Amino acid sequence: MNQNKEFDFNFVDIVSLVWKYRKHLLIIGLSAAILTAIFTAPFIIKPKYKSEVVFYPTTINSIGNAMFTDLTQRQVDPLAFGEEEEAENALQLLNSSALQSRIIQNFNLMEHYGIESDGGSPFTDLGRKMNSNIKFARTRHLAVQISVLDEDPIKAAEIANGIASIYDSVKTEIQRQVSLVVLEIVEGEFKNKEKEVWDLRVKLQDLGQKGITNYEEQSRAIAEELYKVGAATIRGRQLRAEQDKLAKYAGEFTYLNETLILELESLSKLKKRFERSKVDVEKTLPQKFILTSASPAEKKTYPVRSLLVLLVTAAVGFFSIVTLLILNQLNLLKK
Numbered sequence: 001m002n003q004n005k006e007f008d009f010n011f012v013d014i015v016s017l018v019w020k021y022r023k024h025l026l027i028i029g030l031s032a033a034i035l036t037a038i039f040t041a042p043f044i045i046k047p048k049y050k051s052e053v054v055f056y057p058t059t060i061n062s063i064g065n066a067m068f069t070d071l072t073q074r075q076v077d078p079l080a081f082g083e084e085e086e087a088e089n090a091l092q093l094l095n096s097s098a099l100q101s102r103i104i105q106n107f108n109l110m111e112h113y114g115i116e117s118d119g120g121s122p123f124t125d126l127g128r129k130m131n132s133n134i135k136f137a138r139t140r141h142l143a144v145q146i147s148v149l150d151e152d153p154i155k156a157a158e159i160a161n162g163i164a165s166i167y168d169s170v171k172t173e174i175q176r177q178v179s180l181v182v183l184e185i186v187e188g189e190f191k192n193k194e195k196e197v198w199d200l201r202v203k204l205q206d207l208g209q210k211g212i213t214n215y216e217e218q219s220r221a222i223a224e225e226l227y228k229v230g231a232a233t234i235r236g237r238q239l240r241a242e243q244d245k246l247a248k249y250a251g252e253f254t255y256l257n258e259t260l261i262l263e264l265e266s267l268s269k270l271k272k273r274f275e276r277s278k279v280d281v282e283k284t285l286p287q288k289f290i291l292t293s294a295s296p297a298e299k300k301t302y303p304v305r306s307l308l309v310l311l312v313t314a315a316v317g318f319f320s321i322v323t324l325l326i327l328n329q330l331n332l333l334k335k
Contacts, residue, residue, distance in 0.1 A: 047300035049153035160294035
């Protein structure tokens with residue numbers, strides 16, 4: 001009971017004190033509101049407008065593998081989107097130095113933000129400015145969001161759309177660099193394999209000129225004819241000579257023929273890889289699916305003057321009441 005009475009007494013005392021100095025508090029509150037409204041006016045704090053681009057990154061990296069895989073294998077859908085890994089990779093690319101430098105160059109951000117290139121730390125200042133005005137984030141649906149704040153709404157939309165285009169071109173360039181190296185390696189292997197196959201065919205042609213065209217069939221035909229005419233006849237002796245000649249080159253012919261079959265199969269696989277690699281270098285696909293393109297904002301995003309005025313006025317009023325209570329207690333202690 002005593003604690004409740006003390007609390008009631010203190011609360012009434014506070015209300016009485018506030019009522020006693022209500023005019024002073026009202027003047028302080030109005031002054032804070034007016035000053036806040038003045039200091040957040042457009043001629044002091046320039047308003048900023050926000051533009052946003054939302055897109056899904058594609059899940060495909062190799063066009064050749066996606067479009068020309070065997071029907072028995074699981075094919076990659078070039079129209080698929082919404083993968084978490086791709087969204088994270090897109091954010092990494094957007095924050096990369098290669099893309100950031102392209103943004104600075106394309107939109108001349110050093111001059112746009114009014115940063116002197118011969119100042120003490122121009123790149124640090126530029127990086128801080130970009131971090132506060134340009135944001136990249138992943139949405140809950142695994143899309144990528146590009147947000148740009150700028151004092152010019154048209155410029156904000158231009159930068160946001162430009163970053164999306166730069167993302168597409170930079171990712172394509174990175175993939176093409178890798179594809180060129182892969183193409184060079186596969187092309188070298190393909191040409192070497194072609195030469196090996198050609199050498200085998202040349203050796204088989206040499207055997208063909210010696211009369212060895214198909215060892216198994218020739219050997220079977222000679223054996224059957226020899227059985228009919230007999231080994232003691234003139235024709236039989238001729239057949240025996242041909243049979244000995246076949247036996248002389250049998251091992252070489254069998255080796256060359258079987259090796260050629262294997263090498264032709266390997267050459268066919270390399271040819272497919274070579275064709276897929278050429279497609280990766282020569283053809284491109286969009287690297288993203290745009291969901292929302294940026295457009296110039298009609299209303300400013302920053303600062304929210306009404307909210308700032310309310311918060312500052314409430315904070316000043318609160319600290320004013322606390323100050324009155326402290327001064328009142330000091331006066332009571334002095335008495």
